[in-house]
Amino acid sequence: MTTAPVPVETASAPISRPRNLTRWLSTTDHKDIGMMYLALGALFFLIGGVEVLIMRLQLARPGNTLLEATTYNEFFTLHGTTMIFLAVMPMLLGFSNYLLPLQIGAKDMAFPRLNAFGFWLTAFGGIVLYLSLLEGPPDAGWFAYAPLSERPFSSSLGTDFWAAALLMMGMGTTLTALNIIITTVRYRAVGMGLWKMPLFSWMVFVNSFIIAFALPSLSAALIMLEVDRALGGRFFQGGGSPVLWQHYFWLFGHPEVYIMVLPAWGIISEVIPVFSRKPIFGYEFVAGSTVAIAVLSFAVYAHHMFAVGFARPVNLAFAASTMLIAIPTGIKVTNWVATLWKGSIRMTVPMMYAIAFIVQFTFGGITGVSFAVLPIDWQLTDSYYVVAHFHYVLMGGTLFALLSGLHFYFPKMTGRMLSEGFGKPAFWMITLGFNGVFLVQHALGMMGMPRRVYTYPDLPGWGALNMFSTVSAFVLGLGLVLTLINIVISWRMGRIAGDNPWQAWTLEWATTSPPPRGNFVRLPPIKSSRPLWDLAHPEDPDHQRPTRHDQQGKGHIRPEEKGHEQ
Amino acid sequence: MSAPAVLPTLQPASPLAVPITTLTYVTLEIGLAVFALVTGLTFYFIWRYKHRGADGEPPQIFGNARDEIIWMLMAAGILVVLFVLTWTTMNRIDPQAGQDGTPDLIVTGHQWFWEASYPRGTNPSGMGVVSTASEIHIPTGRKLLLEVGSADVIHDFWVPQLARKMDAIPGQGNRLWIQADKPGTYLGACSEFCGAQHAWMRFKVIAQTPQDFQAWLAKQAQQAAPPPPNQTDVEDGAGLFVRQGCGECHTLRGIGARGKVGPDLTHFASRGIIAGGVLDNTPENLRRWLKNPQAVKPGVRMPNYRLNDAQLRQLTAYLETLQ
Numbered sequence: 001m002t003t004a005p006v007p008v009e010t011a012s013a014p015i016s017r018p019r020n021l022t023r024w025l026s027t028t029d030h031k032d033i034g035m036m037y038l039a040l041g042a043l044f045f046l047i048g049g050v051e052v053l054i055m056r057l058q059l060a061r062p063g064n065t066l067l068e069a070t071t072y073n074e075f076f077t078l079h080g081t082t083m084i085f086l087a088v089m090p091m092l093l094g095f096s097n098y099l100l101p102l103q104i105g106a107k108d109m110a111f112p113r114l115n116a117f118g119f120w121l122t123a124f125g126g127i128v129l130y131l132s133l134l135e136g137p138p139d140a141g142w143f144a145y146a147p148l149s150e151r152p153f154s155s156s157l158g159t160d161f162w163a164a165a166l167l168m169m170g171m172g173t174t175l176t177a178l179n180i181i182i183t184t185v186r187y188r189a190v191g192m193g194l195w196k197m198p199l200f201s202w203m204v205f206v207n208s209f210i211i212a213f214a215l216p217s218l219s220a221a222l223i224m225l226e227v228d229r230a231l232g233g234r235f236f237q238g239g240g241s242p243v244l245w246q247h248y249f250w251l252f253g254h255p256e257v258y259i260m261v262l263p264a265w266g267i268i269s270e271v272i273p274v275f276s277r278k279p280i281f282g283y284e285f286v287a288g289s290t291v292a293i294a295v296l297s298f299a300v301y302a303h304h305m306f307a308v309g310f311a312r313p314v315n316l317a318f319a320a321s322t323m324l325i326a327i328p329t330g331i332k333v334t335n336w337v338a339t340l341w342k343g344s345i346r347m348t349v350p351m352m353y354a355i356a357f358i359v360q361f362t363f364g365g366i367t368g369v370s371f372a373v374l375p376i377d378w379q380l381t382d383s384y385y386v387v388a389h390f391h392y393v394l395m396g397g398t399l400f401a402l403l404s405g406l407h408f409y410f411p412k413m414t415g416r417m418l419s420e421g422f423g424k425p426a427f428w429m430i431t432l433g434f435n436g437v438f439l440v441q442h443a444l445g446m447m448g449m450p451r452r453v454y455t456y457p458d459l460p461g462w463g464a465l466n467m468f469s470t471v472s473a474f475v476l477g478l479g480l481v482l483t484l485i486n487i488v489i490s491w492r493m494g495r496i497a498g499d500n501p502w503q504a505w506t507l508e509w510a511t512t513s514p515p516p517r518g519n520f521v522r523l524p525p526i527k528s529s530r531p532l533w534d535l536a537h538p539e540d541p542d543h544q545r546p547t548r549h550d551q552q553g554k555g556h557i558r559p560e561e562k563g564h565e566q
Numbered sequence: 567m568s569a570p571a572v573l574p575t576l577q578p579a580s581p582l583a584v585p586i587t588t589l590t591y592v593t594l595e596i597g598l599a600v601f602a603l604v605t606g607l608t609f610y611f612i613w614r615y616k617h618r619g620a621d622g623e624p625p626q627i628f629g630n631a632r633d634e635i636i637w638m639l640m641a642a643g644i645l646v647v648l649f650v651l652t653w654t655t656m657n658r659i660d661p662q663a664g665q666d667g668t669p670d671l672i673v674t675g676h677q678w679f680w681e682a683s684y685p686r687g688t689n690p691s692g693m694g695v696v697s698t699a700s701e702i703h704i705p706t707g708r709k710l711l712l713e714v715g716s717a718d719v720i721h722d723f724w725v726p727q728l729a730r731k732m733d734a735i736p737g738q739g740n741r742l743w744i745q746a747d748k749p750g751t752y753l754g755a756c757s758e759f760c761g762a763q764h765a766w767m768r769f770k771v772i773a774q775t776p777q778d779f780q781a782w783l784a785k786q787a788q789q790a791a792p793p794p795p796n797q798t799d800v801e802d803g804a805g806l807f808v809r810q811g812c813g814e815c816h817t818l819r820g821i822g823a824r825g826k827v828g829p830d831l832t833h834f835a836s837r838g839i840i841a842g843g844v845l846d847n848t849p850e851n852l853r854r855w856l857k858n859p860q861a862v863k864p865g866v867r868m869p870n871y872r873l874n875d876a877q878l879r880q881l882t883a884y885l886e887t888l889q
């Protein structure tokens with residue numbers, strides 16, 4: 001097969017399904033649950049987005065009085081909690097749920113009903129969080145540092161709602177993670193060895209171990225906090241230790257950062273090869289570095305606490321581990337870039353988001369390393385520089401990967417293509433808007449602006465940069481609205497996608513769009529990580545190439561590839 | 567006094583902050599070089615290898631273990647350099663030796679203002695009594711040991727031009743060094759979210775020549791002057807201060823007020839800002855504050871006394887005499 005991967009019109013129309021409410025409430029199909037996770041994530045993303053636009057309005061001018069101090073604090077607490085636990089995590093779990101069984105050639109998850117249960121726990125967690133509006137929302141920030149989060153300083157029930165919501169969502173996520181682990185171990189199709197799994201599945205698999213080990217730390221901390229709050233315990237107050245809370249929280253919280261980025265890397269590792277028309281460069285390194293990151297992610301957590309006054313050796317140890325984790329992360333970036341090399345690059349909308357991801361994620365990664373350089377952290381931690389840094393990673397990184405994934409997998413999920421006419425302008429608005437919002441915040445941090453302030457004095461430059469940031473936020477918001485419109489319109493009247501509109505090579509593209517219940521009528525033979533390539537190129541299948549473990553030169557190498565053989 | 571620095575993290579005024587700025591530049595340069603390399607290659611490849619209608623698939627290149635190892639070693643090399651610089655810089659800006667002595671200055675975070683007290687005041691009568699708020703005076707040219715603590719929740723003491731930042735944690739006295747080379751005013755802020763008015767927990771460090779500092783300290787060590795005769799407003803204000811119970815929360819040496827919740831007001835009028843920088847200290851602003859602190863700084867731990875105009879005039883007049 002030699003044609004370009006432009007979407008091709010095929011005869012198979014999207015399969016229509018029953019559309020009643022009971023079906024969605026009772027479904028255990030992994031694709032339905034995946035879609036519901038995505039919808040849940042999108043809904044809360046909208047809520048968290050509106051919250052932040054109002055916050056940006058408050059910050060547009062020094063001394064603005066749109067929001068009161070406490071209201072602003074409630075807003076950023078809700079914004080952080082919502083975006084992390086109710087927007088980004090559900091959207092990532094949505095892709096994981098939808099794609100993992102398809103990619104490994106399974107009919108469904110190992111425990112479909114547990115899967116549904118996990119989703120509903122998350123959904124109800126979201127409801128509980130927002131029920132706090134009745135009692136006064138939480139206002140201690142998403143990491144709720146003790147003793148500010150303790151009863152004497154946060155007396156409303158908001159923090160209790162917050163803790164209950166996180167416990168529920170945490171449990172739902174953990175169950176889903178266990179389900180993913182078991183599904184991956186037990187339900188791979190015949191022929192699909194672990195080292196032949198598509199990279200998205202690889203990362204989701206590894207990610208599930210991080211979830212399973214990190215979330216208990218959060219749950220334990222939340223229960224201790226509630227013992228303090230409800231029963232007058234002394235874990236983090238009285239004779240207890242406020243810093244202990246930070247240890248528990250970040251032992252969860254830093255792995256959480258990777259939980260939010262691994263599946264995003266997975267999406268990027270699918271999109272870039274397809275639109276470069278090449279396999280991923282260094283599959284084993286991309287997959288293997290993920291394992292290294294999973295392990296290291298538990299060993300770096302205290303870099304969130306460099307200002308608490310640790311002894312020198314403790315600080316140095318966490319600085320070293322933080323620098324170390326930059327290596328496997330950097331390996332991923334270099335491999336994505338190397339995948340572009342000598343490719344035949346198609347700048348589709350998903351590819352544009354993937355490229356923006358590389359640029360922005362690299363930027364956020366580098367500012368991350370600057371925090372491992374401890375004296376810099378001693379200046380800039382808890383300033384706007386931090387806000388800029390982690391939004392480059394989580395928004396410029398993860399959200400862009402999600403948008404890439406949305407444009408890439410929408411045809412698989414709905415049977416129709418998203419419109420490029422909407423997609424491209426939306427991309428530019430989102431990209432320019434995003435960078436406009438956050439680039440200047442690095443400068444604000446260096447100018448001395450602390451984060452989490454509801455207002456600020458009229459110091460030279462502060463007003464102008466904040467105004468610029470606010471205006472950009474609205475450009476970004478418009479781009480996202482345009483994307484939403486694109487989804488709604490294209491879902492109804494987008495071009496019919498066919499099974500494999502991008503001419504990709506992994507199993508999810510070997511079935512109809514959307515896939516039927518049970519996913520596959522018939523699986524192609526699986527002999528490499530690109531079964532559909534092998535099918536289309538019987539003269540040059542992947543598995544006949546020399547591999548790293550077989551240096552004997554069996555199989556053939558095309559002349560133009562000489563010098564790059566392994 | 568000169569205008570405050572626009573980019574305080576890059577305009578250090580202390581031998582304890584200069585190395586941080588140097589390291590920031592080094593890291594910035596390395597970081598930008600890496601970033602330029604990655605983005606440069608990305609965009610070059612996109613331009614060079616963009617599909618221009620050619621048939622067929624490009625060469626299928628699966629990777630190269632040797633290249634991967636070279637990249638990893640390159641990254642590791644850069645990081646080793648950064649780590650060594652990190653370590654040496656830490657030793658210069660945060661020397662551990664001598665940190666267990668008596669601090670020169672104790673800084674305590676309160677919701678939402680900073681209190682500074684001077685345990686080693688040279689004026690014998692000043693020992694342990696001088697306490698001020700939101701404006702921390704220090705002598706220039708000398709490395710001072712600071713103990714940072716908190717009376718309630720976690721705060722963070724940050725004066726970018728003079729030192730590293732340090733968390734103020736209840737029950738844990740953290741130590742750090744601070745130094746200013748030249749007399750001047752250096753802006754600081756609380757840098758850890760600490761509740762409703764975290765935004766207005768700002769402060770100034772006022773560095774003075776040792777002589778000026780000693781003079782200031784001696785003055786601060788004195789009790790508040792008794793109200794001058796024939797100024798009825800001032801006298802009435804002093805009485806009002808006692809009757810209203812302001813002393814429950816405020817210390818005012820000279821009339822027996824010993825509260826510890828709010829700032830020490832003994833020399834209130836010598837300060838330039840009110841309540842963590844939310845207002846400049848002028849008679850009109852003070853009046854606004856006393857009229858309803860909750861309107862000026864919502865959530866503040868000082869009640870609204872609903873004072874009438876006469877009472878406001880008297881209290882303001884009195885507090886303005888507390889030089």
Ligand SMILES: [Cu+2]
Nearest residue numbers: 721756760767
């Ligand atoms: Cu504070």
